[in-house]
Amino acid sequence: MRHLFAAVLLAILSGLSLPAAAQQPRYLISAQPMTDTPPGVQAWRVQYWTTNGSGTRFAVTGIVAAPMEAIPQRPRRVIAWTHGAWGVAEKCAPSLSPDFFAYTAGMDAVRSGYVVAAPDYIGLGSPTMHPFLVGQDTANAVLDAVRAAREIPGAAAGSSFAVWGESQGGHAALWTATAARSYAPDLTLVATAVAAPPTDLGANLREGSDKNARALLLSFALDSWSKLYGFPLDGVANRTNQGIIRRLAENNCVAFNKKPKLGTILGILTIARATKGKDIEKIEPFGSFERANSVDPARVPGPLLIAQSSKDTIVAPAITRKFAKAVCKRGTPLRWIDMTGDHGASARDSAQETIGWITSRFDGNPPPNDCRRI
Template identity: 30%
Template sequence: MNKHVLTVLMSSAFLLTACGGDDDPIVFDDGVPKNNIDKPFVTSSEYTQDGMSAIAAESRVITYKMLGVDGTETQATALVFVPKTAAPAGGWKTIVWAHGTTGVADKCAPSQQGLKGTQYLLQQLLAQGYVIVAPDYEGLGEPGGKESHPFLNVKSEAYSITDAVVATRDYLSRQGKLVSKDWLAIGHSQGGQAVLGAAQYASRAQLNYKGTIAIAPASNLAAILQGGENAVKNQPADIQIPVLAPLDTFTSLIVAGMQGHKISVNYAQVFKLQTAALAPIAEQECSETVGLVLAKGMQDYASMPEHLNSLEGYGRNQDNFMSIPVIQNFLVKDSQPLSERVSTPLIIYQGGIDQTVPKAATDLLKATAEAKGMTIQYKVDPNLDHTTVYTNNFANFIKDINTLMPSK
């Protein structure tokens, strides 16, 4: 970890403030509105990708009702997989899988573009005898095609999860299938952030939440953005672009995810000329393509003879864009997991050489949570990066799940 990144991450602790409860107008005991949506399951269709239909008794895309980020009921989609094993006496227990960043456009939803490799873990969990629920998240693949996905909004992700679990139980119960009230959540990257949100808002489902496994969870976004900037400051363009393009991708997705909601911001407020012209592609394309487009804009500029492999003068972010009230509120509050105390078990995996979610960011998340009285099992491997911390730990995830919530 570059010492400048570490310094910025640790000095950013002042940005982290508690949310102070739920913002919805109707709240109950712990401040979380309970899911009392009438007939939460809407419809379903068969999911045939990734070979899941061959190994699951049911492989479905369900449409369900959830409470959206704007405080009104909306519809969302989720993948549901039912094991071929017979349900135990108390019914199948449920595992939520929360996916990492794919984008904010509908076509980026896992239910549309596929699981992109995460099916291998889900297949092993199915074999263990768990029902699997994998939400697309609010606005991703949603039936109307009009609502954007509120990217990295913790409450939106959390409600996507809790309400998908409730709807799945409704769907299966209509078939006379017995589903336990026990459930837990596991996720990677954006999904790691999402399952920490699910832990905070788990009471919304009015079921038995057994714990959280967060893998390289996104957190402390302001510090990560500023730390990445500082790490390559004054470097040649070919050194800067591989760092800055992913950072600008995340910022573009954040702004794109705000479009069409009650709280929004204009691209020109956040980005200078060149990037403001490119960033809206985040509304139509998935994250990988967005990153390539943003990188090419910088590369084309730096390749001009008059620029000599420099990004000096290239229009990226507006000065002090993080001080825009909408952006500041998002960075400090809406995107920060574990802003309220969680009492259910929390397990966090982190790679020591992760450049997407640096260890220093997760260290800060852990320290801040522990200062609020939370207990975290923190499992760090110094040799793993953002991808391998997921791919190298399947056996450990399954062991953790079976400890937190045995399938029988």
């Protein structure tokens, strides 16, 4: 009897007696219900596992939201919301902000019956450097957020998803679409929607017409890449200005309803002057890294929606349009939305049309194609 018990115990511990479903990898670490949600919305602050492009494992954070209704008979449709730039410091995680629901356009989709998985990405809300505009690292975190959402019983999330992102999140969404089939074959990508997406990083960091915003975003990128990969800043700025770049990145999150502090304003003006006329794409190793993390239009699957304001001062409209034309040359169905608002309102201004377009893709309708008029 003792030998029989030992054999059974060994089988249990080795997983041989467990059903196949129990042997699947787990992504969700924790899901804490939130109480400060909009009407009709239930949400969880989540922590889950992901890996970066080198295969290193990280515990990261985010928010998953779903309709506050009885669990349906069929799994709910999922949208992965990829946020724009909030900063690169750990404290800048969207999930930590009391303004999360007010400034997260993707949450509008919950009212249409979607589960929304909103990752913070690696290094926001977790103690490691945030890989700002690093394509594969961010894509992995997004795809694993969808997987983690599926492990929350109350969310009832299915395996079919769309990805929708704004600004930095537009870059994240396009990389997620590119990586989905190889990294997460257990998920099915239905559609990709982006608003004001950086696509050619060298051109985007060079050609935005708002020089002050460009200086802050460049500081985020330089600080992130130098700390993660050891890239020297000597070819970009002197020692004093290198310190200013680091302080701008370490101390500042993007504020949606506050004026920046005087020190931040002075720091941004200093870096804007120091980098005036400098093309980071021509300074190695930054140039090669920008090119490696730009979006290859040939690799982005359709259907695709792009919303872009002609008056965007941060993501130059001409660069987005050039990317769209390259996508069209590949025969990819593309929905193009022209807008005239501010960069920061890109997703909000196009939200109703974007959610309708995503829903039509889930419904299996033929995608519209605006390539002839771009």
